[in-house]
Amino acid sequence: MDLSQNEWAEKLNNTENAVILDVRTEDEVNEGFIPNAKNIDIHKGQGFIDDVETLDKTKTYFVYCRSGARSAQACAVMNQIGFKNTYNLLGGFMEWKGKTTV
Structure with missing residues (x-):
């Protein structure tokens, strides 16, 4: 499910696990x-699926x-392999206004 920046941040803050x-x-x-954040590069192809599994x-x-x-x-792939709750951040990191780490 696609969520706006605010929806994503709010849901993240209110979700256990x-x-x-x-x-x-x-x-x-x-x-x-x-x-x-846990990083798994989607460009790894099958490696991404293996890591997500x-x-x-x-x-x-x-x-x-x-x-x-x-x-x-990534959300679509995860849903296909059995993940029930995945939320995509619309606009991604480019539009993220929350905290970041370098």
Whole structure:
């Protein structure tokens, strides 16, 4: 499900067992990221699926990338393999106004 920046942040703050998933490349992550995010690069293809398969499917995942396109793909893939609660950050990290870490 796609959520606006405000909806995503509010839902994240009000969700127990929330996991923030950054699906950008390592170079992008090195430029800054949302605190406590777990990085799994969607460009790894099957490697991405293999890594995601190790995650707890009962948790709620808040997924982002640079602009929101790759994270939308990641949510779709995750939903296909059994994740029930995935939320895509519309506008991605480029439009993120919350806290970041470098």
